[in-house]
Amino acid sequence: MTRRRRCGEFEGIARYFAPLARAYPFAFGLRDDAALLRLRAGEDAVVTSDAMVAGVHFFPDDAPDLVAAKLLRTNLSDLAAKGARPIGYQLVTAWSAQTGEDWMAAFARGLAGEQRRYAVALMGGDTVATPGPASFAITAIGRVRRGAMIRRSGARAGQDIYVSGHIGDAHLGLLLRRGDFRLERDKVSARYLLRRHQLPEPRLVLGRALVGLASAAVDVSDGLLADLGHICEASGVGARVELMALPISRQALRAMALAPATRLALASGGDDYEICFTAPRAVRERIVRLSARLGLPLTRIGAVIRGTGVEAIGADGSAIRVDQTGYRHF
Numbered sequence: 150m151t152r153r154r155r156c157g158e159f160e161g162i163a164r165y166f167a168p169l170a171r172a173y174p175f176a177f178g179l180r181d182d183a184a185l186l187r188l189r190a191g192e193d194a195v196v197t198s199d200a201m202v203a204g205v206h207f208f209p210d211d212a213p214d215l216v217a218a219k220l221l222r223t224n225l226s227d228l229a230a231k232g233a234r235p236i237g238y239q240l241v242t243a244w245s246a247q248t249g250e251d252w253m254a255a256f257a258r259g260l261a262g263e264q265r266r267y268a269v270a271l272m273g274g275d276t277v278a279t280p281g282p283a284s285f286a287i288t289a290i291g292r293v294r295r296g297a298m299i300r301r302s303g304a305r306a307g308q309d310i311y312v313s314g315h316i317g318d319a320h321l322g323l324l325l326r327r328g329d330f331r332l333e334r335d336k337v338s339a340r341y342l343l344r345r346h347q348l349p350e351p352r353l354v355l356g357r358a359l360v361g362l363a364s365a366a367v368d369v370s371d372g373l374l375a376d377l378g379h380i381c382e383a384s385g386v387g388a389r390v391e392l393m394a395l396p397i398s399r400q401a402l403r404a405m406a407l408a409p410a411t412r413l414a415l416a417s418g419g420d421d422y423e424i425c426f427t428a429p430r431a432v433r434e435r436i437v438r439l440s441a442r443l444g445l446p447l448t449r450i451g452a453v454i455r456g457t458g459v460e461a462i463g464a465d466g467s468a469i470r471v472d473q474t475g476y477r478h479f
C-alpha cells in the first residue's frame with residue numbers, strides 16, 4: 150500500500166491497515182511497492198474487482214464495519230461463482246471529510262473480522278483523500294485448478310438452471326432500509342431481511358463444489374434475471390424461468406404481503422449474492438445430494454433454451470420477456 154503523507158490521518162493507515170496484511174507474508178508488511186502472488190503448480194489465479202461509492206452503493210450513515218464487510222463479501226462472491234478459493238485482496242480507499250479516523254478504524258475492524266471468517270489477508274493497495282464522496286474498491290484474488298474456472302459461457306440448450314439460497318431477501322431489505330414499507334409487527338423478519346441486504350453470504354463452499362458440475366455460473370448482483378441474462382449472452386442461448394419456482398424465504402413471503410414487491414420484482418432486484426448456475430440434466434441427482442450435504446437450497450428454476458434473452462413465466466403461464474431495458478409482456 151502506497152502511503153501518502155498528506156495529513157495526520159494518513160499516519161493512521163499503518164496503524165489500521167498494515168496489521169491486516171500480516172497473515173500474507175508476500176505482502177511484506179505493505180512496505181514494498183508490490184506484493185507477490187505465488188501460485189502452486191497446476192493452478193490459475195482468478196482476479197475480480199468491485200467498488201462502492203458513498204451515497205450510491207451504501208448510505209453515508211451505514212455502519213463502517215458493515216460497509217467494509219459488504220465490499221469484501223461482494224468480491225468474494227465473484228470468486229465463489231467462478232469456483233475459486235480466495236487468497237487475499239488489494240484495497241484502494243478514497244477517504245472524504247465524512248470518513249474521519251473513527252470511521253477508518255471501524256472500517257478496518259470490519260475487514261479484520263471478515264479476514265478471520267474467510268481466511269484471507271490484505272495484500273496491498275493505495276490510499277488517497279478526496280473532496281468528493283468516499284469510495285472504496287477491492288480486487289480479490291483467488292486460485293482454482295488450472296482450466297477449471299467456471300465461465301459464463303458454458304450454458305447449452307436443454308440444461309437446467311438453478312439458484313442457491315433464497316432470492317429477493319436483499320431487495321426487500323433495501324426497501325425496508327429506504328423506508329418504502331414497514332414490518333412493525335414482525336421485527337424478526339425485518340431484521341433478517343435487512344441483514345441479508347447489508348451482509349450477503351458469499352457461497353464459496355458451493356462455488357468450489359460446482360467445479361465439474363456447473364456448465365456456467367454467475368453471482369447475483371444485478372438481479373437474478375439480469376445476471377442470468379449475462380450467462381445467456383455469453384453462452385449464445387436463451388433462458389426460461391418459472392417465477393413460481395423461485396426460492397422465496399418465509400420472511401420474504403411475510404414481507405411481500407405488505408411490501409410493494411412482486412415475484413418479478415424480487416427476481417429483478419439485485420444484491421442477493423446467491424449463485425445462479427446451469428448444469429446438464431444428467432447431474433440432477435448429484436445436485437440434490439450436494440444441496441443436502443451443504444444444507445443450502447439449490448433450486449431448479451428453469452431451463453436453458455435455444456434463442457436469446459430471458460423469459461419469465463408467471464403464475465398464470467404468461468411469459469414476460471426480460472432485457473436490459475426492462476420487461477416486455479407478450
Ligand SMILES: [Mg+2]
Pocket residue numbers: 226227230367368369370
Ligand atoms: Mg459477479
